[in-house]
Amino acid sequence: MLSIIMLRLQRLKVEYYVFLVMTLMSLIFTFIFGATQNQDYTPTILVVDEDNSDYSKKVFSELQDNNAFKYSISEYDDAVKKVQDDKAAAALVINKGLQENIENNQKPVLGIIKTKENIDTMTLENIISSITSKMVGNIRIASITADFINQEKNIDHNKIFNEAYNKAVETWKYKKPIEISSTRLVEGNGTGYDNLTHSIIGFALFFSMYTIVFAIGEILNEKKYNTWNRILVSPISKNAILGGNLIVSFLVGFVQVGILFIAGKYLFGLNLGSNLLGVIIVLIAFVFTITSMGLFLSGLVKTHSQLAALTPVILTSTSMLGGCMWPLDIVENKIILALSNITPQKWAIEGIESIAMYGKGINGVIIPTLVLLGMGLLFFSTGVKLVKSE
């Protein structure tokens, strides 16, 4: 096995370009999809303060600490119009009675005016949730009413608002209040959803998968070079070939992810939260799963060029499903959400983001790690069978 490991490391000197290309691609994509949204274009959020109290002012100043958006105070009617005309991403309505509610230990009601659900509104909801939950202290769940305003023109905005408001208050009174994000927001002390962080993580995982799959796919080149058979007639066993290749591919993959995260930190200011160990555990599980998946794919095809044709299709589709390109929270289709559970990417992202964004501890990564290891073992055992039977 040592022979194989040394051989693979030696061959890496020649095959480093996959590694380089994937590193560059990942950084470029992160820059395009993650950075631009935060740096070149900052969406505006209008704030309608109907309460005009100390608390509502505090909400506003807290908002301004968060630089995901520009905030400006607006009148209600004006806000509705601007949101409708796409001049603002959304508007936050601080309803009358915020101070009263907070002082009486009741849940505060905040409204969001939006025309569509997208990353911006989701981010806003997360930000508001964490601000209010911070403010209300002993009230465990902060709730927000989400209004939906049609894009039709001739609408009495006041009426819509009143209806929506009343409906929201009703919901809040009689049913479970609408929770904007799940309890993890309240539990931890994370910064909440952040698009840049998500892009760095998503693209780092996505492009690392290529490096890993192509690294393990080198096994197919052994067949092309006829060296596979030649090794088999030497004292080196099949298990040693597989073992050596798996170990090297795993290491290469891990280094690739590591470099991308470190680059993310220095180029884009990625903050992985306080529990680095948890992140590393998820990454180890993820790289193992993808290495095994690569072995499985290598077993399915005959040649390295077939693998090169198959890999982008599989990696891109599962990465879209699994939320590498955009957060799964904006996906509403139930089938897609259900399918996302069978992609390793979803679990890796969930595990890492639970620490990086939502401030969870090691507990947050246990389930994702176990799921990843389970998938990895499944791929591993079928992959070994397929490759060996060749």
Next chain:
Amino acid sequence: MALLEVNNLKKYFKEVKAVDGISFKVERGEVFGLLGPNGAGKSTTISMISTLFKPNEGDIKYKNVSIIDNPSAIQQKLGVVPQEIALYPTLSGYENLKFWGHAYGLRGKELSNRIEEVSEIIGIKDRLKDKIEKYSGGMKRRINIGAALLHNPEILIMDEPTVGIDPQSRNHILDTVLELNKKGMTIIYTSHYMEEVEYLCTRVSIMDKGNIIASGTQEELLEIVKGKKKINLRFDKISDNLIDRINSIDYIENVDVHDDEIILTTQNGEDIFKDLIAKSSETENSILSIDIKKPNLEAVFLHLTGRALRD
């Protein structure tokens, strides 16, 4: 006790009987030849001896111990030169040799010494730093052989090691084989070049369609065609009429047409000139040359199968 003993070996690929019950022995210190045309089953036989394939039937014994269920008994003792180049093209010749030496357990100083010695033997020392993909066909073949020599194997198996290379590299390889053998290495050599086998081998098995059709020393094999002559005829042009007339000479056993040449095997040589000239004068073709050859292994194959070894 033979060093290697093959008994009733069979290997079928679905319908194809690649090897169909062959037996032979290889003695210590000899150059044993497997001669046969394309598809005879030579490589399949080699693959089974080198533990790559398990036979469907039969046994292979190395020093009287079966290797079928215990492949590691022989792996370290064998050096295998595969028919296809089996090297890492993006690595240098040196790196390739180093890997294969390492694979057979060589380390450190011993390994680098052996790389030195082997590159001397295969005559490729000055290009060792270059990548294999930059080598010529002949140089690749040499490294391909060198990779099997590092651990100084007891038995060297060479599967058509000279296919597709220039005469100079080919001669170098043949002489290397003889040299290795002189130093005590047992060699199994497969080829469809009769001349190579004649040049190298002490004993030969001739294979055809999965079977061994004759075995023995070269002298023993030539006994089969004793008294026969092989005659190469060249005419200005060859017509069907001419071939029919030559075929009508009753003591001629075989007529084979190769491009502009007619090759005959015959029992009787006395009247052949007279008869050939008479027959050809009945046609519009005229003889350019008559060349009588001593019978060789090619003639043995032709005699046994009615076909030429190549083409």
